[in-house]
Amino acid sequence: MTMHRPATQRRPGLIVAVLAMTGVVATGIQTLIVPLLGQLPSLLDASAADTAWVVTVTLLTSAVAVPISGRLGDMLGKRAVMIASLVPLIAGSVVCALSVSLGAMVVGRGLQGLGLGVVPLGISLLREVMPPQRIGSAVATMSASMGIGGALGLPFAAIVGQTTNWRIMFWTFAGLAVVALALLVWIVPAGHRPTPRPRFDTRGAVGLSLGLVSLLLGISRGASWGWLSLPTLTCAGLAVVCLSLWAAHQLHAGAPLVNLRSLSDRRVALANLVGLLISFCTYPLSYVIPQILQLPASTGYGLGQSMVAMALWLAPGGLAMLAIAPVSARLSARFGPRTTLSLGALVIAAGYVSTWWLMGSPWGLMIVVALCNVGVGMAYAAIPLILMDAVPPAETASANGFNTLCRAIGTSVAGAVIGGALAASATQVDTFTAPSAPALHAVLLVGVGLGGLACLLAWAIPRAPQTGSPAPALVGAGQGTRS
Structure with a gap:
């Protein structure tokens, strides 16, 4: 127990809002650089190949930071590590805002990546500081912050990048991160820390x-x-x-960084596999759909939208994740998170199927993205509940961090496979290099197939073993031992 518990029960909505805001800021930072990618060589006086490190370094540092911060959160307290994670995120944003060279920008983006463990930490903290009956809806809202950050960060960055000084967007997010840090300290309780404290697995x-x-x-x-x-x-x-x-x-190891033995539990193993597949499925939403929106009509499928217009057409998709959060919580409470996860994957597959009828207009693609993101929101709201039911409380942050890592690997593999396939089919159209229409259709078809596979694997997740008392995660989702 913790001395903050009574205060927590009086203001659960405010706690969720602060944690969700922290997640929005952290994930929004990932998309800030997208509108600048084409301008970076001239802005930083470097080649296009070298400026690609501005994206790569964030991927690398976040992949390292997420599992380590998850383990430290289980050892030292989730809120304390969230606060510590925001420090390099703030520092990195300031460095990026002041950058006049490629080296400084790479350092700043690397520091920003170190702060991206705050989302799995925040999800894990909810298990400790929320009233049991509110955990399910709180987890769904916190999970939705990943989509909201990207959805709002991209149009903000595009508008700022095209209308004013690009440094403003980094200063803005640095300020937002400072506000999030202050609110974490002021409003969010500390949660639990194990006693005695386990040793950190440095090796x-x-x-x-x-x-x-x-x-x-x-x-x-x-x-x-x-x-x-x-x-x-x-x-x-x-x-x-x-x-x-x-x-x-x-x-x-006696106190491992990640308890790989937990993967012998089919719930943990399948939840991580489904998370990886779904993250692969989401890549076309941020790579293929924007290309279709921006490429000229002379390609045969492009819609000729500007960068700002493209970002605005995509923005409702992220908000759809927030809208579906309470519905996901009620579904998990009534039918179990396994059902919510399976249904979410099926909705993603259906979203990609709908591209065959909706690819011809910006409105149609907005509907496609919103539909897919509804499925993603359902899935990402259900996975933490499955994991929290399957692992001990002392391993909650590690388990969620490892799942976040699996999703990052899925996104990276998708980027390599899809990016390579589209590049191989690309041809010159006017002044643009555009992938072929059959290659784009093939990528979208892959989204259908992997969404369907994720649906089947999610349904194969076994029911939670019956125990004498309900599992914390499932009580928080509003149910007993059903899953």
Whole structure:
């Protein structure tokens, strides 16, 4: 128990709002750079290949930070680690705002990536500081913050980038992060800390970091380096060696960074696999659909929208994730999170199917994105409930952090596979390099197939074992031991 508990019960809505705002700020920072990508070479006096590191470095640092911050959250307290994570995020935003060179921008974006563990930490903290009957809806709202951040961050960055000084957007998010930090300290209770405190697995953290950096670096840069080039193969080899040694260490460590033995529980293993598949499915929403909106009509399928118009057409999709949050919570309460997860994956597949009729107009694509994001919101609201029911309270943040890592890997693999496939089919149309229409249809068809597979795997998640008392996560979702 914690001394803040009575205060928590008097203001649960405010606590959820603060944690969700923190998640919106953190995830919004990821999309800030998108409108600047084409201008970065001239802004930073560097080549396009070099400025790609501005995106890559955030991916690498966040992949390392998320599982480590999750474990530290279980050890030191989730709120304390959330506060600590916001410090490099703020510092990185300031560095980016002041950058006049590529090196400074890369450093700033790397620091921002270190703060992206706040979303799984916030979801895990809800288990400790919310009244049991509010956990399900709170988790759904917090999960939706991932979509809202991207949905609002992109149009904001596009408008600022085209109408005023691009540095303003980094200063704005730095200020928002400072406000989020202050509200965390002032409003959100600390939650629990284990006693005695477990030891931190330094060897595991180093091994996982080396393995993930090698893996994601090879995936993200393989297309530009060449998939059979020495740098790419070296990264692949290092990833296999480091991650194999890391997994062996985790299975024998007394206090592992990530409890891989929990993967023997089919609920945990399938929830992580479904999370990876769904993150793969979401990639076309942020890569393929924007291209269709912006490419000229002379391509045969482009809709000729500006960057700002494209961002505004996509924005309602993120808000759809927020709108579906209370519905997801009620579905999980009534039928169990497994059903919500399976239905969410099915909605994603249906969204991609609808592209065959709705690809011809911006309104149609807005509906497609909103429909897919409804499914994503349902899925991401259900996965933490499944994990919290399956793992001990002392491993909640680690489990959610590992799931976030699985989703990051899914997105990275999707970027390499889809980006490579579309690049291979690209042709010159006027002054634009555009992928072929059949390649785009094939990518969307993959979204249908993987969404359907995720639906089946979600339905295969077993029911929670019956116990004498209800599991915390499921009580929080408003149900007993049904799943």
